[in-house]
Amino acid sequence: MDNPTLKNMRNHRTVRSFSDEALSTSDIREAVEAAQCAATSSWIQAYSILQVTDEAERQTLAELSGGQTQVRAAPGFFVICGDSRRHRLLMEKEGKPFQNNFEVFLTTVIDASLFAQNLVLAFESQGHGTCLIGGLRTRLADVAKLLEFPEGVYPLYGLCVGKPAEDPGTRPRLPFEAVCFQGRYPSDEAMRIQMQQADQASETYYTKRGAPARTWSRGMLRRFAKLNREDLPQAYLNLGAELS
Ligand SMILES: Cc1cc2nc3c(=O)[nH]c(=O)nc-3n(C[C@H](O)[C@H](O)[C@H](O)COP(=O)(O)O)c2cc1C
Incomplete structure (x- = not known):
């Protein structure tokens, strides 16, 4: 607790x-x-x-x-x-x-x-x-x-x-596994999988609240396009x- x-x-x-x-x-x-x-x-x-x-x-x-x-x-x-x-x-x-x-x-x-x-x-x-x-x-x-x-x-x-x-x-945050690592950082491939999972969790979170399903990735794509x-x-x- x-x-x-x-x-x-x-x-x-x-x-x-x-x-x-x-x-x-x-x-x-x-x-x-x-x-x-x-x-x-x-x-x-x-x-x-x-x-x-x-x-x-x-x-x-x-x-x-x-x-x-x-x-x-x-x-x-x-x-x-x-x-x-x-x-x-x-x-x-x-x-x-x-x-x-x-x-x-x-x-x-x-x-x-x-x-x-x-x-x-x-x-x-x-x-x-x-x-x-x-x-x-x-x-x-x-x-x-x-x-x-x-x-x-x-x-x-x-x-x-x-x-x-x-x-x-x-507002949900990235999962623990996506931000906290032991000894070495994971590969880009492992990180991509983490990010997909984070987006799914975020969609579920917002859908449950009856809000438009937002994902972290869509927000970041807009943010870093310019x-x-x-x-x-x-x-x-x-x-x-x-x-x-
Ligand atoms: C350095 C910094 C600058 C921010 N600037 C703005 C801002 O200009 N306008 C705004 O509405 N929110 C701003 N925010 C709030 C973020 O949008 C917000 O913290 C983020 O979306 C996460 O949501 P939460 O704080 O409700 O968990 C800022 C947050 C930080 C840390």
């Missing part, structure tokens, strides 16, 4: 419709402080989070994210950022060069993402629903201009938070990242 932590993790589902109930500052502080307890590369804590408080800015961000109404309507909206600014400031104060490279950028992305997943779980444990917004990167340069991020702060995705006004149900967000490297370079 699942313990309470596993149960919360298994109950995760993205929520895109929220009630009007305000998100309290105490819930935010409690969730952020708990999320900060995530592991962090060498203790560097290379992330930060910006709550967007201006209504007009929210409206603009909803448009820049591809017209995602939950960005405007959620009781709370945050931007999760990789952040190596504090480290640069420290080095500068000591009169030493800040050795910036792709590893620094990658570390901020990893640290911020561990923090973000903890934050999602923390908010969910308080009874909130969440929706991460990768759409925030669709027009990243415009987002950065609007919110005036300082050098070394790299917006990665948004986060909508609030009490759910819908119950979308959980390149997205090709201007991102330049947008991150402009914010101070080194990508090599």
Whole structure:
């Protein structure tokens, strides 16, 4: 049987419709402080989070994210950022060069993402629903201009938070056998079979719920048929990242 932590993790589902109930500052502080307890590369804590408080800015961000109404309507909206600014400031104060490279950028992305997943779980444990917004990167340069991020702060995705006004149900994941291997990775052929089985399981899952039978493969075929967000490297370079 699942313990309470596993149960919360298994109950995760993205929520895109929220009630009007305000998100309290105490819930935010409690969730952020708990999320900060995530592991962090060498203790560097290379992330930060910006709550967007201006209504007009929210409206603009909803448009820049591809017209995602939950960005405007959620009781709370945050931007999760990789952040190596504090480290640069420290080095500068000591009169030493800040050795910036792709590893620094990658570390901020990893640290911020561990923090973000903890934050999602923390908010969910308080009874909130969440929706991460990768759409925030669709027009990243415009987002950065609007919110005036300082050098070394790299917006990665948004986060909508609030009490759910819908119950979308959980979305199935790939089976354990398709993601966890012992010693060596299986052949492409074995992996193809796993993926077929995963699609069958997903069709059965959705059919049982009376929903259109979706499969992971069909979604991925659409997703990887074209390149997205090709201007991102330049947008991150402009914010101070080194990508090599
Ligand atoms: C980094 C990241 C970015 C995402 N961006 C969006 C987004 O822009 N809009 C949206 O509606 N959902 C977004 N999602 C939510 C995913 O679509 C969702 O997690 C996925 O379909 C699995 O569904 P579930 O979270 O309900 O299990 C994002 C999720 C992640 C992890």
